[in-house]
Amino acid sequence: MPVAGLPATTAAPALSREHLLLLYRWMVTIRAIDEKMLMMQRQGRIAFFGPSAGQEAAIVGSGSVARKGDWIFPALREGGILLMRGFPIARYFGQMFGNVLDTQKGRQMPMHFSSGEHKFVSLSSPIATQLPQAVGAAWASKIRREDVVTFGYIGDGGTSENDFHSAMNFAAVGKVPCLIICQNNQWAISVPFSSQTASDGVAIKAAAYGMPGIRVDGNDVLACYQATQAAFERARAGHGPTLIELVTYRRGGHSSSDDPTRYRDESKVPPWLLVDPISRFRDWLVAGRHLTDASDAAMRAEIKNTIDDAVKEAEPAATVAVDTLFTDVYGSPPATLLAQRAEVIGDGSGKAEGAFPL
Numbered sequence: 507m508p509v510a511g512l513p514a515t516t517a518a519p520a521l522s523r524e525h526l527l528l529l530y531r532w533m534v535t536i537r538a539i540d541e542k543m544l545m546m547q548r549q550g551r552i553a554f555f556g557p558s559a560g561q562e563a564a565i566v567g568s569g570s571v572a573r574k575g576d577w578i579f580p581a582l583r584e585g586g587i588l589l590m591r592g593f594p595i596a597r598y599f600g601q602m603f604g605n606v607l608d609t610q611k612g613r614q615m616p617m618h619f620s621s622g623e624h625k626f627v628s629l630s631s632p633i634a635t636q637l638p639q640a641v642g643a644a645w646a647s648k649i650r651r652e653d654v655v656t657f658g659y660i661g662d663g664g665t666s667e668n669d670f671h672s673a674m675n676f677a678a679v680g681k682v683p684c685l686i687i688c689q690n691n692q693w694a695i696s697v698p699f700s701s702q703t704a705s706d707g708v709a710i711k712a713a714a715y716g717m718p719g720i721r722v723d724g725n726d727v728l729a730c731y732q733a734t735q736a737a738f739e740r741a742r743a744g745h746g747p748t749l750i751e752l753v754t755y756r757r758g759g760h761s762s763s764d765d766p767t768r769y770r771d772e773s774k775v776p777p778w779l780l781v782d783p784i785s786r787f788r789d790w791l792v793a794g795r796h797l798t799d800a801s802d803a804a805m806r807a808e809i810k811n812t813i814d815d816a817v818k819e820a821e822p823a824a825t826v827a828v829d830t831l832f833t834d835v836y837g838s839p840p841a842t843l844l845a846q847r848a849e850v851i852g853d854g855s856g857k858a859e860g861a862f863p864l
Contacts, residue, residue: 519732524637529570531725533562533784535809536586542813543602547762551604551821554616558583560709560725563783564689566590567730568752572657573736577625577647579640579657582617582627582761583689591624595812599820607819611833612826634664637673637686644677644747655741656684663694674749677795678715681746685737688749689724691756696769712749718827724754725783728790754783800804 521529540559547555558565561583565764569587572578578587589598600607603617609621610628620628627643630636640658647654664670665688677684688708692699705711712719718740722733730752737748755778766772791797797834832847839847 518728519735519826520803521731526791526796529566529731530784530787530797531805532586532590533569533727533787534591534806535813536562536565537784538806538809538813539586539598542711542757542817546602546817550793552616555602555762556582556617556760557758557762558586560782561689561754561780562586563787564724564730564752564754567727568657568685568687568734568750571734572655575625575652575654577627577640577643577654577656579627579636579643579656579658580619580629581636581661581689582629583661583691584659585617585619588619588621588626588671589622591626593619593621593626594817594860595623595816596819599816600823603820603823605820605823605825607823613828632784634660634667634669634673636660636787637664637669638676640686641673641677641680641682641684641747644682645680648680648682653742654683655738656682657687658683658684659687659689661694662688662690662692662699662708663697664688664700665711666694666702674711674715674717677747678717681744683741683744684747685734685741685748686749687734688751690751690753692754693725693756693760693766693770695760695764696766698770707751707753709749709751715749717747717749718783719749719751721751721753724752725778725781725786727787 525758534846535560540557543555544553544557546552565586568585569578572587574591580587585598586741589595597607597609598619601610601614601619604612610618614620614628615631618628618631627636627639629662637658637660640656644656645858647656650663657675673686679688690699690708694702707721709719709721718737720733720737723729733750737750740748757775757778788797788802829847829851829852832843835843
């Protein structure tokens with residue numbers, strides 16, 4: 507729907523064949539990782555997983571707009587954007603195992619990917635708290651006069667949190683270079699979107715805060731890309747934030763710990779499968795002679811091998827040393843922390859000398 511401040515168009519963005527195929531490749535990669543991780547969780551090899559199946563167009567279409575210097579503040583299902591920014595896939599799996607390949611040294615829950623080098627901040631398990639953080643980062647960029655746009659992601663359930671409203675107000679008043687992107691997948695764990703708000707969607711809420719809001723077909727990767735690119739350019743030009751609602755569907759459970767058949771009518775899922783974002787984009791690429799069955803099969807085989815190799819490297823990696831509990835806490839560790847470290851690490855024999863002090 508056209509919104510003031512954003513161009514209205516139905517034409518596909520003018521992207522090269524290479525760019526189009528790269529978007530498709532990342533969508534296929536994210537789906538393949540999804541399937542691999544869910545299988546590994548069921549086998550007891552990882553503890554927790556939050557699937558993104560059915561939402562690949564929203565993730566790739568919006569995330570591919572960000573440049574190397576832009577900051578990403580994700581919610582649960584945007585981990586694929588970190589890979590798109592060049593993060594090694596073996597280290598991605600290492601985070602799920604919490605071993606030495608994990609940039610966070612096993613301190614975070616699975617799915618809480620983070621990399622300062624790639625300007626990708628860990629999501630916050632408390633819902634929506636990453637959004638004020640994203641707006642604050644955008645405000646800092648504005649003060650420093652940096653050419654940086656911050657991407658803050660949230661789910662439809664998160665829009666009922668105070669943090670969403672605080673972030674929206676702060677972003678609009680400060681006219682900060684931030685995109686507030688809501689993946690509306692229709693479910694906040696077990697709460698349907700119809701019970702989440704009486705508004706006609708999420709995008710309409712932008713008007714109350716004085717910023718543009720746009721609602722997009724979240725299963726159309728080109729529409730997601732185009733809407734995000736327009737909002738991105740608006741932010742770079744100094745015109746402030748935009749709320750983007752990407753309407754999609756959560757095909758599976760909220761996480762690997764969830765059984766959606768307990769609370770939703772599964773007969774309503776098949777219609778969404780008919781607009782599966784990967785199949786839909788594949789058909790478009792084939793029709794435009796950008797992709798063939800043979801090239802698609804070769805791409806998928808290559809992706810599978812890459813994922814399998816990454817798991818083979820990540821799974822047997824060493825566990826994180828106990829000593830890392832005391833690193834990255836202070837620039838200059840105080841005596842109390844050093845004493846605690848000595849008590850836990852022991853006398854060099856590998857055995858702790860006493861209980862960890864409370």
